[in-house]
Amino acid sequence: xxxxxxxxxxxxxxxxxxxxxxxxxxxxxxxxxxxxxxxxxxxxxxxxxxxxxxxxxxxxxxxxxxxxxxxxxxxxxxxxxxxxxxxxxxxxxxxxxxxxxxxxxxxxxxxxxxxxxxxxxxxxxxxxxxxxx
Numbered sequence: 001x002x003x004x005x006x007x008x009x010x011x012x013x014x015x016x017x018x019x020x021x022x023x024x025x026x027x028x029x030x031x032x033x034x035x036x037x038x039x040x041x042x043x044x045x046x047x048x049x050x051x052x053x054x055x056x057x058x059x060x061x062x063x064x065x066x067x068x069x070x071x072x073x074x075x076x077x078x079x080x081x082x083x084x085x086x087x088x089x090x091x092x093x094x095x096x097x098x099x100x101x102x103x104x105x106x107x108x109x110x111x112x113x114x115x116x117x118x119x120x121x122x123x124x125x126x127x128x129x130x131x132x133x
Contacts, residue, residue: 005029005033005035005036006025006026006029006030006036007036007039009022009026010026010036010039010040010043011043011047013026013027013030013040014040014043014044014047015047
């Protein structure tokens, strides 16, 4: 037959992973090619044997999994060195200190009323009080 052999599609044909057009093309080729039919049968026997010899996965013990996960997370948290702790622990205090410094700087830069006007207003109040008695 002039059709190209479909060796690369035989495993997918055995597993049923081909789309309709390819499955029909491989099926038509297998109908006329004894060599490819024999190869397909060998692949089918091999896949069946492999499926039979694969051990079943062990059952999952969720309690042990959670305990192992907690242990790993605890180790990961414990791996942070003393330098990291030194940098992280005083962070709230450093933020508070920076806030205090910013407030002091802002208070020092705020415009104040002139001192002479305060003194004058007090003296005017005193003279007004003195004159009224």
